[in-house]
Amino acid sequence: MQKCKISLLAEGAFRGLGQVIYLNLGSNNIEFIYQETFDGLTSLQQLIVDNNRIEEIKPGAFVQLGFLNFLNLEGNFLVYLPPLVFQGLQQIKYLRLSKNMLNNLADEAFAGLWTLKRLSLDSNELQYLPTEALSRLINVARLDLGRNPMTYIGEESFRMRSLKHLAMDNMALQEVSLAAFVHTPTLSIVDFHNNQLQIFQPLEGLENVRMINLTGNPIQCNCNMRPFREWMANYTKPKAEVFCSAPSVFRGERLDSLRPIDLRCEFRPSDYEEEVEVELENKPGQKNQENLPCPEHCDCKHDLQHSSCEGKGLRKIPRGFPTDAHLLDMRYNDFYSVPRGSFPDMKNLVSLHLQNCRIHDIHAGAFRGLKKLIYLYLSGNEISSLQSVIFEGLPDLTYLYLDYNKLSAIPKGAFGLLPNLFALHLEYNPIPQLTDENMAGAEKLRWLYLTGSNITYISPTALHPIGDLQKLFLDENKLTAVPTVALMRMPILDELKLSKNPIQQIGNDAFLPVAASLQHLWLNDMGLEKIADGAFDGLNAGLQSLYLENNRLSYIPSLSQFTNLHTIDLSNNPWDCDCPLLHLRRWIESTNLKVTAVCHLPANVTGQNVKDAPFKNCKGSLPEKSQSPTGKSKAGPKRVKNKKNNRKSAKPQQKSVKKNLNNKLQ
Numbered sequence: 229m230q231k232c233k234i235s236l237l238a239e240g241a242f243r244g245l246g247q248v249i250y251l252n253l254g255s256n257n258i259e260f261i262y263q264e265t266f267d268g269l270t271s272l273q274q275l276i277v278d279n280n281r282i283e284e285i286k287p288g289a290f291v292q293l294g295f296l297n298f299l300n301l302e303g304n305f306l307v308y309l310p311p312l313v314f315q316g317l318q319q320i321k322y323l324r325l326s327k328n329m330l331n332n333l334a335d336e337a338f339a340g341l342w343t344l345k346r347l348s349l350d351s352n353e354l355q356y357l358p359t360e361a362l363s364r365l366i367n368v369a370r371l372d373l374g375r376n377p378m379t380y381i382g383e384e385s386f387r388m389r390s391l392k393h394l395a396m397d398n399m400a401l402q403e404v405s406l407a408a409f410v411h412t413p414t415l416s417i418v419d420f421h422n423n424q425l426q427i428f429q430p431l432e433g434l435e436n437v438r439m440i441n442l443t444g445n446p447i448q449c450n451c452n453m454r455p456f457r458e459w460m461a462n463y464t465k466p467k468a469e470v471f472c473s474a475p476s477v478f479r480g481e482r483l484d485s486l487r488p489i490d491l492r493c494e495f496r497p498s499d500y501e502e503e504v505e506v507e508l509e510n511k512p513g514q515k516n517q518e519n520l521p522c523p524e525h526c527d528c529k530h531d532l533q534h535s536s537c538e539g540k541g542l543r544k545i546p547r548g549f550p551t552d553a554h555l556l557d558m559r560y561n562d563f564y565s566v567p568r569g570s571f572p573d574m575k576n577l578v579s580l581h582l583q584n585c586r587i588h589d590i591h592a593g594a595f596r597g598l599k600k601l602i603y604l605y606l607s608g609n610e611i612s613s614l615q616s617v618i619f620e621g622l623p624d625l626t627y628l629y630l631d632y633n634k635l636s637a638i639p640k641g642a643f644g645l646l647p648n649l650f651a652l653h654l655e656y657n658p659i660p661q662l663t664d665e666n667m668a669g670a671e672k673l674r675w676l677y678l679t680g681s682n683i684t685y686i687s688p689t690a691l692h693p694i695g696d697l698q699k700l701f702l703d704e705n706k707l708t709a710v711p712t713v714a715l716m717r718m719p720i721l722d723e724l725k726l727s728k729n730p731i732q733q734i735g736n737d738a739f740l741p742v743a744a745s746l747q748h749l750w751l752n753d754m755g756l757e758k759i760a761d762g763a764f765d766g767l768n769a770g771l772q773s774l775y776l777e778n779n780r781l782s783y784i785p786s787l788s789q790f791t792n793l794h795t796i797d798l799s800n801n802p803w804d805c806d807c808p809l810l811h812l813r814r815w816i817e818s819t820n821l822k823v824t825a826v827c828h829l830p831a832n833v834t835g836q837n838v839k840d841a842p843f844k845n846c847k848g849s850l851p852e853k854s855q856s857p858t859g860k861s862k863a864g865p866k867r868v869k870n871k872k873n874n875r876k877s878a879k880p881q882q883k884s885v886k887k888n889l890n891n892k893l894q
Contacts, residue, residue, distance in 0.1 A: 230254040230276075237261065243268035252276040254300075261285045272296050278324075279303040291316035302348070303327045307602060307626050307650065309361075310698075311336035311747075320344050326372070327351040329578065329602055331627060332651075335360040344368055350395065351375040353555075353579055353603065363387040374398050374419075377534060377555050377579065380405075387411040397441075398422045398532055407432050420445065421469075422531065427452045428470070430459035439467050446473040449483060451493040460484055523548045533576075537561065545570045552576050559583040559605070566594040577601055583629075584608040596621035607653070608632045614642040616669070624648055631655035631677070638662075644669030651675040655701075658682050662690040662714075670694055679725075680704035688713040696720060703727040703750060710738040718742055725750040727775070736762030743767045752797065753778040761785045776801065782828070783808055787815050796821055802828035805841035813838050 234256040242248070242265075249271050258280040266272070272293050282304035290296070297319050306328040313334075314323070320343055330352040338344070338361055347368055354376040362371070367390050374397040381404045386394075391412045401423040409415055410433035418437065420428075422444035431437075447453065449472035460468050460483070470483035478486065522528035523546035526537040535553045537546060539560040549556060551573045563585045571577065577598050587609040595601065601622055611633040619625065625646050635657040643649055649670055659681045667673070673694045683705040691697065695717045702711070707729040715721065721742045727750045734756065739746060743766025756779035764785055773795035776784070782804035787796075788811075803809060805827035816823045816839045825838040833841045 230256065232256055234258055237265045239264035240267050242266060246270050249273045253280070254278045256280050259283055259305075261289045263288045265289055267292055269293060270295070274298045276300040277304070281305055283307070285313050287312060288315065290314055294318045297321040298324075300324045301328070305329055307331055307353075309333045309337035312339055313337055315340055317341060318343065322346045322348075324348045325352070329353050329626075331355070331603060333358040333361040336364070337361045338364045341365060342367060346370040346372075348372040349376070354378060355579075357381060357385050359385050359387065366390060369393065369414075371395070375532070379403075379424075381408045383407040384410055386415075389413065391415050393417045395419045396423070400529070400532065400534055401425055404428070404431070406430070409433050426473075428456050430456055440469070442468065442470045447471065447483070448474050449478045449481070449486060449491055450475070451491055453483065454488050454491040457483055457486065457488055457491060461488075521548055521550055528553070538581075547572070549574060555579045555581075557581040559585060561585045563587055565589040565591065567591050568593040569596055570594050571598055573597070575599055579603040579605075581605045582609070587611060590618045592617035593620050594618060598622060600624055602626045603629075605629045606633070610634055612636065614639060616641050616644045619643070619645045622646060626650045627653075629653040630657070633657050635659060638666040640665035641669045643667075643673075646670070647672065649673055651677075653677045654681060655679040656681065661685040661687070663687050664689050664692075666690060667693045671696075673697060675699040677701045678705070682706060684708075686711045686714045688716075690714055692717055699723040701725040703729065705729050707731060710734055712738050712741060715739075716741040718745075720745050722747040724748070726754070727751065728753045730755060732756060733758045734760060734763045736760045737765050738763050740766045744770070746771060748773045750775045751779070752776060755780055757781065759784055764789070784812060786811050793819075793821060796823060798823060798825040801825070803838055804829045805833050805836070805838055805843065806830060807843065807846035809838070810843045810846045813841065813843060 230252050234253065235258065237258055239262045245268055248269055251269065251272060251274070254276050258277065259282060261282060263286045266289065270292055273295055275293065275296055275298070278300045279302070282301065283306065287310065293316060296317055299317065299320060302324050306325070307330060309330065311334040314320070320341055323341070323344060326348045330349065331354065341364070344365055345368060347365065350372040351374070354373070355378060357378060365388060368388060369390055370393040371388070371391060372395045374395045377400050379400045379402050381401065383405045385405070385408045389411070392414050394415060394417070397419050401420065402425065404425070406429050409431055413433065414436055415434055416436050416438045418439070419441045421441045425442065425445040426448045428442060428447065447470055468484065472478040472481045472483060520528065520530050522535065523537070525540045525542065526535060526546060528535040528550055530550055533552055533554040535549050535555070536557040538557050542561040543563065545558065545563055545566065553574060554576060556574070556577055556579070559581045564587060566582070566587060568591045575597060578600055580598070580601060580603065583605050584607070587606065588611065590611065592615065595604070598621060602624055604622070604625055604627070607629045611630065612635060614635065622645065626648055628646070628649060628651070631653045632655065635654065636659060638659065643652070649672060652670065652673055652675070655677050656679065659678070661683060664687050667690065671693055674697060676694065676697055676699065679701050683702065684707065691714050697718055698720055700721060700723065703725040704727070707726070708731060710726065710731065718741065722745050724742065724746060731754045739749070746767060747770055749771065752775040756776070759781065768789045769791045771790050772792055774790070774793060775797045777797040777799045779801050781801040803825055806829070812825065816825070827833045827836045827838060827841050
């Protein structure tokens with residue numbers, strides 16, 4: 229059904245086609261894949277949905293495709309992969325996600341794909357390696373990451389025990405850590421061709437490598453390449469394709485044709501003069517790289533469609549960039565302002581970097597014409613005010629970074645001209661409060677980051693315009709209570725971060741408005757002293773991670789309803805290991821999770837793990853490993869009685885809170 233101008237796949241469109249094994253929906257105009265779109269295709273083995281306009285895949289879309297072995301989603305508009313998006317693909321062998329606009333992958337995006345052998349993520353917008361997401365792929369043997377704008381591969385970046393063939397060609401790599409591949413023992417072929425690597429050191433842990441391709445890199449054949457040359461000589465198995473770019477006397481020579489003694493860092497005067505002449509001939513000016521256009525002081529990689537003027541001390545945004553550029557990096561300059569129409573003829577630009585450019589003012593229409601821009605980085609500047617006209621002409625902008633600026637307020641409708649805004653970064657701006665008007669016009673926003681923004685107050689209806697929010701980061705602010713009422717009308721919120729707010733107590737029903745959807749909750753480092761017995765009411769099996777470390781908690785309500793937790797942190801709290809906390813010990817013993825919780829009281833068990841504390845003379849206590857000489861605990865019965873009284877007195881209050889919340893929700 230390819231090339232049929234299909235724009236909508238209704239839920240249940242293919243029900244009844246239980247014998248179909250091949251479905252091709254390529255080259256249509258499909259924008260969404262819904263939860264039940266492919267219901268009924270229980271025998272499907274190959275699904276091709278390439279070259280469409282897919283922006284989002286709903287969770288559970290593939291749960292009935294248990295026999296699918298090939299899924300092609302190449303050439304779509306995907307920018308983010310949520311957790312468990314491919315759940316149900318129990319027989320998948322090859323997943324193709326090339327030529328999308330992927331910038332962010334959830335850590336659990338590929339969870340459950342135990343049979344996957346090959347993954348293609350080439351030609352996306354990944355600027356950092358998604359290490360956690362890739363580490364879930366324990367059986368992938370081939371990984372294609374080429375044509376992503378990554379510049380650095382850090383230590384232990386790859387944790388893929390079965391990986392054999394890795395392609396990282398045509399990127400912007402400038403450095404690869406020696407220990408990047410220590411957890412990929414089976415890796416045999418590594419392709420780094422057409423990057424920006426000048427020096428390459430022997431990589432640790434690659435005992436089985438057979439081929440390393442470094443062609444098309446500006447390799448400097450000097451003393452810094454001597455260790456790699458010696459590594460090549462000492463091992464007969466690996467074959468390395470490395471050609472020298474400098475010094476000029478070795479230009480075009482194979483590295484393995486040179487002796488280690490030839491690789492030195494001192495030049496003869498004649499060599500140096502020749503280098504200078506070559507440098508002058510290739511001096512950045514009106515043209516570079518085969519006489520194609522590029523502004524002075526800038527570097528334009530025409531084959532990669534990347535242009536960079538990073539750290540050149542420029543005071544004015546230059547003109548004359550290639551019109552087909554997809555990425556423009558101008559961070560660390562001194563522009564101070566961005567005038568109207570600063571980027572003419574750059575209609576293909578996807579990612580624009582203006583971090584740390586001392587920008588104070590952005591004029592109306594500054595980004596006009598950037599119709600395909602998806603990522604706009606304005607972090608680390610001195611922007612103190614926003615007007616909606618700043619973002620005129622950015623219909624596809626998806627990720628906006630305004631963190632580390634001087635915004636003290638967000639005017640009404642500031643983001644009204646950004647109909648597709650998905651993620652908004654406002655971290656570390658001096659914003660004292662969120663009012664009813666701040667988020668008006670940002671209805672499609674899914675991720676909101678407000679870390680470290682000095683917030684003391686959130687209006688009850690401040691977040692209502694962004695009711696489809698999935699992630700809300702409010703950590704490192706000055707909130708003194710959980711903003712329960714402000715969280716109403718947010719039915720799909722799954723991540724809430726409240727760490728490092730001075731919240732000392734959490735009352736009943738604190739998370740009830742988002743209880744049905746919440747999966748990850750951060751309550752650590754707050755000085756938290758008390759959690760009411762009904763604080764977690766409504767939260768149940770959906771909660772996957774709970775962080776409560778570095779607080780002042782001596783007691784915690786029952787955790788028995790959290791049957792799907794995969795992470796819980798209770799460390800660095802002064803737990804009172806007496807009868808009221810017996811339920812925690814029972815829960816720790818019944819779970820497979822690693823739980824760190826250490827007793828502070830009573831004095832005779834200080835420093836012991838909660839799971840090893842005796843809890844003597846408690847009703848229903850477990851048999852103990854040892855008994856103390858006295859065999860009694862004076863505090864135990866009294867604490868139990870008080871706890872019962874506290875719970876009894878809390879019930880009417882809890883019912884009242886629920887009633888009020890229900891009334892407000894209605």
